[in-house]
Amino acid sequence: MRPQEFNTPVMTIPAAVAAGREIEIAQDLNLPGFVMSFAPNEEIFGEEEPTDFVYKVVSGAVRTTRFLADGRRQIDGFHLPGNVFGLERGEAHRFSAEAIGECEVALVRRRAVERAAESDVAVARRLWSLASDNLEQLQDHMLLLSRKNAAERVGAFLLELSARASSHTVELPMSRGDIADYLGLTLETVSRTFSQFARDGLIELPSPRRVVIRNASALTVS
Amino acid sequence: MRPQEFNTPVMTIPAAVAAGREIEIAQDLNLPGFVMSFAPNEEIFGEEEPTDFVYKVVSGAVRTTRFLADGRRQIDGFHLPGNVFGLERGEAHRFSAEAIGECEVALVRRRAVERAAESDVAVARRLWSLASDNLEQLQDHMLLLSRKNAAERVGAFLLELSARASSHTVELPMSRGDIADYLGLTLETVSRTFSQFARDGLIELPSPRRVVIRNASALTVS
DNA sequence: CGAGCGTTTGAACAGCGTCAAAACAAGTGG
DNA sequence: CCACTTGTTTTGACGCTGTTCAAACGCTCG
Numbered sequence: 001m002r003p004q005e006f007n008t009p010v011m012t013i014p015a016a017v018a019a020g021r022e023i024e025i026a027q028d029l030n031l032p033g034f035v036m037s038f039a040p041n042e043e044i045f046g047e048e049e050p051t052d053f054v055y056k057v058v059s060g061a062v063r064t065t066r067f068l069a070d071g072r073r074q075i076d077g078f079h080l081p082g083n084v085f086g087l088e089r090g091e092a093h094r095f096s097a098e099a100i101g102e103c104e105v106a107l108v109r110r111r112a113v114e115r116a117a118e119s120d121v122a123v124a125r126r127l128w129s130l131a132s133d134n135l136e137q138l139q140d141h142m143l144l145l146s147r148k149n150a151a152e153r154v155g156a157f158l159l160e161l162s163a164r165a166s167s168h169t170v171e172l173p174m175s176r177g178d179i180a181d182y183l184g185l186t187l188e189t190v191s192r193t194f195s196q197f198a199r200d201g202l203i204e205l206p207s208p209r210r211v212v213i214r215n216a217s218a219l220t221v222s
Numbered sequence: 223m224r225p226q227e228f229n230t231p232v233m234t235i236p237a238a239v240a241a242g243r244e245i246e247i248a249q250d251l252n253l254p255g256f257v258m259s260f261a262p263n264e265e266i267f268g269e270e271e272p273t274d275f276v277y278k279v280v281s282g283a284v285r286t287t288r289f290l291a292d293g294r295r296q297i298d299g300f301h302l303p304g305n306v307f308g309l310e311r312g313e314a315h316r317f318s319a320e321a322i323g324e325c326e327v328a329l330v331r332r333r334a335v336e337r338a339a340e341s342d343v344a345v346a347r348r349l350w351s352l353a354s355d356n357l358e359q360l361q362d363h364m365l366l367l368s369r370k371n372a373a374e375r376v377g378a379f380l381l382e383l384s385a386r387a388s389s390h391t392v393e394l395p396m397s398r399g400d401i402a403d404y405l406g407l408t409l410e411t412v413s414r415t416f417s418q419f420a421r422d423g424l425i426e427l428p429s430p431r432r433v434v435i436r437n438a439s440a441l442t443v444s
Numbered sequence: 445c446g447a448g449c450g451t452t453t454g455a456a457c458a459g460c461g462t463c464a465a466a467a468c469a470a471g472t473g474g
Numbered sequence: 475c476c477a478c479t480t481g482t483t484t485t486g487a488c489g490c491t492g493t494t495c496a497a498a499c500g501c502t503c504g
Contacts, residue, residue: 076364089350094358094361120231121339125339125346128350129311132311135353135360136312136316138357139316142360143296146406175388181230182366184369185369
């Protein structure tokens with residue numbers, strides 16, 4: 001969705017929500033922004049598009065993805081309410097972002113963020129902090145992708161979501177295919193691993209999109 | 223190698239080289255530091271050790287690594303002369319660093335870097351820049367690890383080294399095992415892929431540690 | 445109740461890993 | 475200069491994990 005297209009009919013922006021307001025991009029960094037709604041699988045921004053905005057999930061869930069030329073897909077990360085995404089230093093996005101289900105996203109102009117960082121050292125350090133946190137997450141994920149087997153990957157994924165939700169019961173907003181592209185597997189392998197975990201009593205699957213973790217330590221590696 | 227152990231006999235610090243001097247950590251950021259030499263496979267810093275220093279390769283090559291509990295290893299990155307490594311925001315290193323061959327590394331106190339960033343916005347933004355560049359590299363590497371096959375991984379690796387050396391002839395400081403742990407493969411698969419590339423005329427292998435790239439486009443994916 | 449999508453399950457296959465041995469390179473001492 | 479040692483690389487044979495292809499199942503929502 002390009003900024004120029006904000007007023008196309010497909011956009012559903014409740015007037016009260018879309019009105020300009022302060023968005024907390026980082027701790028102690030509130031900047032003026034606005035909120036937009038997206039339908040399931042709608043693109044929030046595309047690869048190669050200019051990095052005019054920084055985004056923050058208000059409700060729902062977002063995935064950021066990259067593709068190889070032949071269509072192989074990788075999901076870079078899942079973004080839940082409160083998470084910031086799309087903050088890059090280059091002029092063009094290196095990945096695309098899509099709404100997973102119905103969701104609301106807050107937008108802040110990147111220029112506003114950059115200006116704040118230029119005048120305020122504390123802000124600049126917070127941005128470094130943000131990038132570093134992101135970096136550490138990616139490092140953990142790289143270890144998963146390079147050296148863990150299917151069961152370890154799915155286990156780590158469930159524990160990650162459980163930690164982010166601070167709950168043993170996890171609601172999965174994303175499909176098996178999304179999970180597969182996040183973990184570097186196929187959707188069949190993800191599904192089989194879920195089933196196996198359930199048979200082994202490590203989890204319960206009241207429904208395909210709801211998981212209850214019964215034995216967290218058995219899902220852990222390193 | 224802990225700072226406390228600087229003067230142990232295993233250290234070989236030529237006096238002239240070890241003397242305090244200015245180190246360029248980032249563009250427009252020179253800070254006082256010193257240079258140390260390391261023997262092949264010697265540890266420069268270990269996981270969990272305090273992040274007291276920031277490092278920059280002067281000569282030779284360095285690998286940064288992470289391990290799973292059972293010993294599975296991942297190489298996070300290879301660092302060549304001019305590259306900065308070990309700059310983390312946390313109090314403890316999240317990975318270890320080892321000299322690949324005989325090498326020299328410049329050290330700068332992390333506190334000095336942090337102080338510079340506190341007083342100078344331009345420095346703080348450079349550090350963000352450094353973290354962002356690092357981030358983009360990792361994102362590319364993640365796509366490689368999650369969705370590319372063995373030939374594509376080895377091809378990308380050779381092209382990466384070729385680009386960093388700005389030459390079609392690449393000198394490999396690291397072993398097949400190191401390459402494997404960087405690419406998420408086994409050393410046998412890496413070796414087989416090298417051999418296959420040579421049979422197909424994509425590369426020449428004058429010696430195991432020297433590669434001449436003959437057909438770069440055939441090694442590329444995406 | 446039926447259509448459509450997402451999920452699960454099965455069977456066959458293939459790519460990469462594992463295990464093992466041979467080839468090779470570099471250094472050491474006789 | 476050669477025999478010997480040690481570590482790295484290459485190659486081979488085989489097996490397993492995860493993929494591919496296909497079909498059945500089960501939600502969810504008209």
